[in-house]
Amino acid sequence: MFLNINKAAFGYRKPLIKNADTALHTGEICLIIGNNGVGKTTLLKTLLKQIPTLSGDIFLNNQNLKTLSHEQIAEQIAVVFSKSEIPANFKLRDLISLGKYIHYPYYFDLNNDDKIEVSKIIDDLGLQQYADFPLRNLSDGNLQKAFIGRALAQNSPMIILDEPTTHLDEKNKITILKILRNLAKKHHKLILFSSHDWRLAKEFADKIWLLHDGKLDTGIAEEILLNHHELLNPQLFNLGKGFVAAKIVAPALQKEMLYSLLQKNYAFDISATKFSYSGDIWTVKTENEVFECKSFEEIIKTLNNIY
Numbered sequence: 001m002f003l004n005i006n007k008a009a010f011g012y013r014k015p016l017i018k019n020a021d022t023a024l025h026t027g028e029i030c031l032i033i034g035n036n037g038v039g040k041t042t043l044l045k046t047l048l049k050q051i052p053t054l055s056g057d058i059f060l061n062n063q064n065l066k067t068l069s070h071e072q073i074a075e076q077i078a079v080v081f082s083k084s085e086i087p088a089n090f091k092l093r094d095l096i097s098l099g100k101y102i103h104y105p106y107y108f109d110l111n112n113d114d115k116i117e118v119s120k121i122i123d124d125l126g127l128q129q130y131a132d133f134p135l136r137n138l139s140d141g142n143l144q145k146a147f148i149g150r151a152l153a154q155n156s157p158m159i160i161l162d163e164p165t166t167h168l169d170e171k172n173k174i175t176i177l178k179i180l181r182n183l184a185k186k187h188h189k190l191i192l193f194s195s196h197d198w199r200l201a202k203e204f205a206d207k208i209w210l211l212h213d214g215k216l217d218t219g220i221a222e223e224i225l226l227n228h229h230e231l232l233n234p235q236l237f238n239l240g241k242g243f244v245a246a247k248i249v250a251p252a253l254q255k256e257m258l259y260s261l262l263q264k265n266y267a268f269d270i271s272a273t274k275f276s277y278s279g280d281i282w283t284v285k286t287e288n289e290v291f292e293c294k295s296f297e298e299i300i301k302t303l304n305n306i307y
């Protein structure tokens with residue numbers, strides 16, 4: 001058990017989250033989700049002792065956070081915050097080298113082994129051609145990789161990332177999430193990250209910490225999603241207030257797409273109509289009739305004749 005949270009409360013004067021009780025191991029990836037302002041960043045800052053724990057205890061590698069100095073915490077946890085300041089006039093290699101300086105008592109030039117390791121991190125992240133680029137000239141995706149590179153150079157067993165995929169396009173999001181998965185599974189790092197893009201992130205996370213109603217619910221990602229129907233996607237897009245779903249028998253993706261189509265177009269009870277999908281054909285059954293439709297467009301035409 002690398003991180004252990006024991007009946008802890010987080011927040012400022014008033015707790016945002018009470019009675020949090022959970023643990024994570026190295027090699028695991030955990031996604032933190034919750035609505036805006038629920039306390040995700042506050043929780044991460046508390047784990048870093050930037051904010052005091054209001055009550056209860058946090059153990060890092062079996063040591064109580066209260067007894068650890070900020071330098072000792074930096075040896076255990078590297079951090080990538082999404083709103084990180086870009087150090088002026090730094091090149092990419094300088095930023096990644098910064099991760100090494102927590103291991104030096106004062107400012108020194110890096111020793112040879114550390115320089116080699118920094119170059120290897122740059123290679124592993126596919127950033128060779130940008131090594132001597134000023135940070136301000138990097139794309140958002142490469143800058144984000146560079147901050148992850150700095151965290152890697154720190155060589156800590158745990159990495160915390162606050163919204164590491166914001167501002168990134170789908171391709172770069174997947175690249176970053178794959179890098180994180182690789183770090184956990186091949187290098188046994190514990191990765192804890194927050195994201196609002198949870199549909200994508202959950203594909204990569206083993207566990208979820210869900211912050212809601214002043215509580216922290218934790219567990220295997222799929223278990224948390226199953227137990228929190230409000231998170232599962234159809235309800236998220238429930239635009240038609242009077243919509244009552246129809247029965248849909250179809251593979252998950254087709255079911256999700258039909259649900260989304262129906263709830264956008266019909267703000268009333270359509271539960272009397274049943275839909276099933278087989279061999280690329282949708283069968284639409286009303287009380288008295290059966291229709292076969294080859295596309296969603298045909299389904300809409302059929303339903304518009306019925307309702």
Ligand SMILES: Nc1ncnc2c1ncn2[C@@H]1O[C@H](COP(=O)(O)OP(=O)(O)OP(=O)(O)O)[C@@H](O)[C@H]1O
Binds near residue numbers: 016034037038039042
């Ligand atoms: N230094 C502070 N003192 C008092 N309250 C604060 C402080 N910093 C943040 N808060 C409040 O604590 C609450 C939680 O903020 P936090 O940034 O942790 O939420 P979050 O879940 O990370 O939100 P988001 O998804 O919008 O990033 C908010 O209501 C915020 O205004």
